[in-house]
Amino acid sequence: MLRLDDVSARLKAQMPGLEIQNAGQFARLIEGNQLPQFRQGAFVLPGRLIGGQVQTATGMFTQTVTEGVSVVLVARVAADPAGAKALDEITPLIRSVVNAVCGWGPDDAPGVFALSGGELVGSQQGVLIFQLDFSLIDQLRITP
Numbered sequence: 001m002l003r004l005d006d007v008s009a010r011l012k013a014q015m016p017g018l019e020i021q022n023a024g025q026f027a028r029l030i031e032g033n034q035l036p037q038f039r040q041g042a043f044v045l046p047g048r049l050i051g052g053q054v055q056t057a058t059g060m061f062t063q064t065v066t067e068g069v070s071v072v073l074v075a076r077v078a079a080d081p082a083g084a085k086a087l088d089e090i091t092p093l094i095r096s097v098v099n100a101v102c103g104w105g106p107d108d109a110p111g112v113f114a115l116s117g118g119e120l121v122g123s124q125q126g127v128l129i130f131q132l133d134f135s136l137i138d139q140l141r142i143t144p
Contacts, residue, residue, distance in 0.1 A: 002046060002067065003067060003069060003106055003109070003136060003138075004022070004023070004044050004045070004046060004069060006106040007044050007069050007071070007101060007113075007134070008020050008022070008044045010100060010101060010104060011042060011044070011071070011097065011100055011101070014096075014099075014100035015096055015097070015100060017040075018040060018041060018042055018093075019036075019038040019040065019041035019042070020041065020042050020043075020044060021036075021041060021042070021043050021044075022043065022044060022045075023043070023044070023045045023046060025043065026043040026045060026072065035074075035076075035124065035125060035127050036074045036076070036127070038074070038076070039075070039076050040073075040074065040075050040076070040089070040090075040093055041073075041074050042071050042072065042073050042074070042097065043071070043072040043074075044069065044070075044071055045069070045070040045071075045072060046068070046069065046070070047067070047068020047069050047070045047116075047133055047134070047135070048066075048068035048135075049065065049066075049067055049068065050065065050066040050067075050068075051063055051064075051065055052064035052065060052066060052137075059143055059144070060141065060142075060143055061140075061141070061142040061143075061144055062139060062140065062141050062142075063139070063140045064137060064138075064139055064140075065137075065138050065139065065140050066135050066136070066137055066138075067135065067136050067138050068116065068133060068134065068135050069101075069113070069133075069134050069135075069136070070131055070132065070133050070134075071097055071101070071131070071132045071134070072121065072129060072130070072131045072132075073090060073093055073094060073097060073129070073130045073131070073132065074127060074128070074129055075089040075090035075093060075127070075128045075130075076089075076126055076127045077089050077126050077128075078126070079126075087128060089128070090128050090130055094118065094130060094132065097132055098115055098132065101113045101115075101132075101134050102114060102115050102134070105136060109136060109137075109138050110137065110138065110139055111136055111137035111138065112136065113134045113135065113136045114134065114135055114136075115132070115133070115134060116133040116134060116135045117132075117133045118130065118131060118132040118133065119131055
């Protein structure tokens with residue numbers, strides 16, 4: 001569970017020029033009320049975790065889990081304080097991230113990632129921020 005490192009590694013492998021950062025780095029920016037300084041980048045964050053069907057057998061607890069992972073994309077366009085050109089900058093980035101993640105799953109997961117949704121989070125000082133949400137059906141196995 002919590003496939004954040006897997007998604008980060010996948011994005012780094014498929015999109016080597018993209019700056020990838022984690023939830024801690026994202027939190028520091030938010031706490032400091034700052035914008036990222038890179039031109040294009042992504043933050044890989046935990047999403048929703050939804051428990052599903054439970055099966056119990058002697059000595060084993062098994063539950064289907066849908067795990068969400070969010071990828072927050074950032075595109076900065078120089079000399080574009082209103083963010084008017086940023087949409088042209090971030091659209092190919094959105095497509096590339098969707099293509100890199102959808103249909104792929106870690107080797108030890110029973111499912112693959114699917115797109116759950118996406119939305120514009122904000123635009124400020126020539127920076128456009130877009131969030132993509134992905135989900136993966138996984139399985140929790142515990143021996144009590």
